[in-house]
Amino acid sequence: MKEELIVSGRMNHMVDPNLHIWHWQIPLYLFLGGMAAGILCIAALYFIRGREKDYRTAVRITPFLAPGLLVLGLIALFFDLRHKLFFWQLYTNIRLQSPMSWGAWALMVITPVSFIWCALHMRDLFPRWDWKYRWLKELEKFFNKYKKALAWVMLIYGIILGIYTGILLSAFNARPLWNTSILGPLFLASGLSAGAAATLLLSKNKEERKQFARIDLVIIGIELFLIVHMFMGFLASTQVQIDAANLFLGGPYTATFWIFVIFLGMLIPALLEIMELRKFYVPALVPAVLVIFGSFMLRFIIVYAGQMSRWLY
Amino acid sequence: MRYAMAVDTRKCVGCSDCVVACQTENEIPIGFCRDWIVEVTDGTYPQLEMEIRSERCNHCKNAPCVRCCPTGASHVVDGGIVLVTRNKCIGCGACIASCPYDARYPHPAGYVDKCTFCENRVKNGMSPACVAVCPTRCLYFGDLDDPNSNVSVVLKKRKYKTLIPEAGTQPQLYFMI
Ligand code: SF4
Ligand code: SF4
Numbered sequence: 311m312k313e314e315l316i317v318s319g320r321m322n323h324m325v326d327p328n329l330h331i332w333h334w335q336i337p338l339y340l341f342l343g344g345m346a347a348g349i350l351c352i353a354a355l356y357f358i359r360g361r362e363k364d365y366r367t368a369v370r371i372t373p374f375l376a377p378g379l380l381v382l383g384l385i386a387l388f389f390d391l392r393h394k395l396f397f398w399q400l401y402t403n404i405r406l407q408s409p410m411s412w413g414a415w416a417l418m419v420i421t422p423v424s425f426i427w428c429a430l431h432m433r434d435l436f437p438r439w440d441w442k443y444r445w446l447k448e449l450e451k452f453f454n455k456y457k458k459a460l461a462w463v464m465l466i467y468g469i470i471l472g473i474y475t476g477i478l479l480s481a482f483n484a485r486p487l488w489n490t491s492i493l494g495p496l497f498l499a500s501g502l503s504a505g506a507a508a509t510l511l512l513s514k515n516k517e518e519r520k521q522f523a524r525i526d527l528v529i530i531g532i533e534l535f536l537i538v539h540m541f542m543g544f545l546a547s548t549q550v551q552i553d554a555a556n557l558f559l560g561g562p563y564t565a566t567f568w569i570f571v572i573f574l575g576m577l578i579p580a581l582l583e584i585m586e587l588r589k590f591y592v593p594a595l596v597p598a599v600l601v602i603f604g605s606f607m608l609r610f611i612i613v614y615a616g617q618m619s620r621w622l623y
Numbered sequence: 624m625r626y627a628m629a630v631d632t633r634k635c636v637g638c639s640d641c642v643v644a645c646q647t648e649n650e651i652p653i654g655f656c657r658d659w660i661v662e663v664t665d666g667t668y669p670q671l672e673m674e675i676r677s678e679r680c681n682h683c684k685n686a687p688c689v690r691c692c693p694t695g696a697s698h699v700v701d702g703g704i705v706l707v708t709r710n711k712c713i714g715c716g717a718c719i720a721s722c723p724y725d726a727r728y729p730h731p732a733g734y735v736d737k738c739t740f741c742e743n744r745v746k747n748g749m750s751p752a753c754v755a756v757c758p759t760r761c762l763y764f765g766d767l768d769d770p771n772s773n774v775s776v777v778l779k780k781r782k783y784k785t786l787i788p789e790a791g792t793q794p795q796l797y798f799m800i
Contacts, residue, residue, distance in 0.1 A: 312667055319639060320659035322728040329725065331716040392714030393733035399694040399711050410693035410717045481691060483790060484723035548789075621723045623787045 316622075329485075329617040335390035337613040340475040341504075341606045342383035343417065344497055346376040347472035348505025350424055352525075354465035358458065365521065367513035370434040375508055376424040384417060409478045416474055420467040423460060426453055472498035475609070479616060487554035487612070487619035492540045496533060500605040503529040507579075507601040510594050519594055523583040526601060530580045537572070554619040563615045571611060575604015625767040626702040626740055627795040628754070629774045629783065630677050634761035637662055637675040641753035641762065645679075648741065648752035652731050657738040658753055674800070677753065677762060680705060680726040680738035681786065681794030688718035688727065696734075702766070703795065704742050709734045723790040740764070767795075 324331050353373045356362060362369045391397060401418065405411040430453055432439045441447045453460060476497030479488035503526055510522045544555035558567045579597035586592040637660045645651065645658050658679035666672050682705050689697045689705060696711035697718050707718075712734040719727045719735060730736040741751035745764075749755065754762040765772030774797070781799040788794065 312665065314663065314665040317662045317664075318659060319642065319661070320656055320725075322655050322725075325719065325725050325728050329720065331719045331729065390715065392716070392729050393712050394714070395733075396694075396710060396713045399696070399713050403694045405693055405695055407690045408693045408717070410691065410715060414693060478717075482687070482721045484687060484721050617720070620725075621787050621790055 328620065332390065332613055332617065334610075335386045337606075337609040339383045339386040339390070340478070340497070340609045340613070342379045342386065343413070343471055344475040344501030344609070345504040345508070345602070345605065346379040346383065346424070346501075347420075347468045347475070347498075348501035348503070349373055349376050349379075349508055350420065350427070350464050350505075351468035351472065351502060352505050352509065353427070354461040354468060357461045358465065365509075365518050366434075367515065367518055368509040368522070370431040372505070372509045372512055373424060373431070374428050374435060377421065377428060380417060380421045380424060384421070409474060409481045413471070413474045413478060416467055416471045420464065420471055423464050423467065426460065427464060430454060430457065469498065472501040475501065479612065482616075484621065485616045485619050486548075486550040486621070487544075487557065488616040489551070490540055490543055492536050492543065493612070496536045496540065497609070499529050499533045499536065500608050503533065504602045504605040507598040507605075511598040513594075520587065523586050523594075523597070526597070527580055527583050527587075530576050530601075534572075534576060550619070550621055554616075557615045557618060562618070563611055566607075567611050567615075570607040571604055574600055575607055576601075579604070624702040624769075625795070626682065626704055626745070626764070627767045627774050627797060628679075628740070628751075629763040629777050629797040629799055631759075631761035631763075631777075631781075631799045632674050632676055633799065634759045635660075635675045635677055636759055638758065640756050640758055641677050644752040644756035645738070645741075648744075649739070651736075655728050655730070655736075657726075657728075657736065676798055677757075678724070678726075678786070679753070679796065680722075680740075681724060681792065681796045682738075682740060684793035684795060685791060687721040687723075687792060691717045691721045693717065700742065702740075702745075704740045704745075705737070706739055706742065707735055707737060723787055723792060724794075 320326055349372050353369045356365045357369050388397060400414045441450060473494040476493035480491055480493040483489045506522050506525045506529060510519055513519050541555050544551045557563045579600040582592045582597040639660055642656050642658055646656060651657060658677060661676045661678055663674045664671055682703055686705050689699055694711050694713055696708045699705055714729060714733045714735060727735050727737040744751060750764050754764045763774045763777050765774040767775055769775060778797055783797045783799045785794045785797060
């Protein structure tokens with residue numbers, strides 16, 4: 311059989327023998343950003359559709375998680391940077407062709423919006439809350455007047471942020487595993503399902519919990535559909551993408567991917583949610599935590615496995 | 624102007640002089656390199672074929688590393704040379720992940736580093752350090768837009784290939800086979 315032996319004299323730290331430039335920081339950043347995006351999109355959507363009364367937790371309470379998640383995400387991103395002192399360069403440049411730049415700016419818009427959204431709902435969390443200064447009260451009045459516009463900004467930037475977490479990776483054609491446009495919608499869906507799970511976790515209203523179990527189910531269905539499509543696309547593509555798919559189909563990431571992402575992160579919670587809708591007693595905590603965990607693992611595994619996939623020459 | 628390099632894989636003996644010359648000229652930290660030697664052996668014993676290549680950044684015409692940089696630190700200068708501005712680079716690593724040739728590395732000081740075609744030497748009419756030092760003279764550097772430059776001349780005479788052109792990067796390192 312014809313064989314090929316390639317010997318390279320290069321041994322650059324973090325680049326050889328295969329790329330490992332991104333560690334836990336980037337997948338954590340993508341997960342936190344994606345989950346916050348999911349929470350804010352759902353809140354904005356139900357508010358715009360005037361369903362705030364029925365889904366009070368989703369619109370008014372769960373968003374309180376978002377600012378924290380976003381700030382933690384930015385901190386994780388900051389930890390990834392190796393030239394930290396120059397961090398501000400992200401915000402003195404707008405580079406339309408760079409997904410990283412889009413993400414940094416989307417975060418810059420949505421983080422303050424999420425803080426404002428929470429401030430408008432302080433009274434829901436603390437019934438006796440009142441703003442101390444007059445100008446804060448004026449500000450609250452002002453934003454309450456334009457709440458609908460605020461919700462639209464939140465919805466649009468939430469979608470941008472959610473898709474961005476996938477596009478950041480899919481824009482790299484150097485890593486065949488990432489180089490599929492399915493990652494955008496897949497990561498958006500995964501963020502939305504983590505966002506829905508957060509409401510499932512926090513809501514005390516039975517009807518609302520049921521609705522969010524249903525939403526989660528639908529999104530898990532969409533995610534599975536997208537994952538099947540991703541593999542079909544890979545297997546019908548060039549050799550490098552077939553190799554990329556094989557990382558999960560017999561390669562080193564097979565067990566982690568199928569057990570943690572598909573089985574524990576999607577199939578088991580879906581089953582539990584079906585049982586709950588069929589009136590069995592299932593503590594909401596279990597499926598919700600599993601979904602959030604699965605969404606986290608998905609990004610982790612894709613980021614790590616992607617760095618193993620490469621062009622050979 | 625379009626700078627490019629041609630590598631004669633039939634003359635290269637893989638001595639790594641170009642690697643050391645670059646490390647010296649550009650003060651590369653120990654353990655890292657901007658150019659490197661690849662030896663490919665293929666076939667079935669005893670019918671073996673060997674190719675030795677001196678590789679570095681391809682200074683791609685359609686450079687993904689420049690596109691994905693969020694700060695504009697990675698940029699293209701006159702002659703198509705791809706450079707990194709150190710005090711604009713935040714070290715996010717996006718460009719490293721975007722290069723199909725893995726030609727970049729994170730400098731221990733934090734910024735990202737890569738081959739510059741020795742822009743400082745080239746500007747002053749010299750050739751890059753690797754080209755100047757090669758004992759077999761298998762590296763050719765020059766302007767592709769000028770039909771009389773030594774790269775243009777040698778590429779007219781010889782058969783050549785580029786590395787993974789299917790990655791869409793339009794690499795400007797030509798390997799004569
Ligand atoms: S070889 Fe890599 S670093 Fe050099 S220009 Fe091309 S993509 Fe960028
Ligand atoms: S590491 Fe530096 S040069 Fe590379 S993409 Fe990030 S900011 Fe740009």
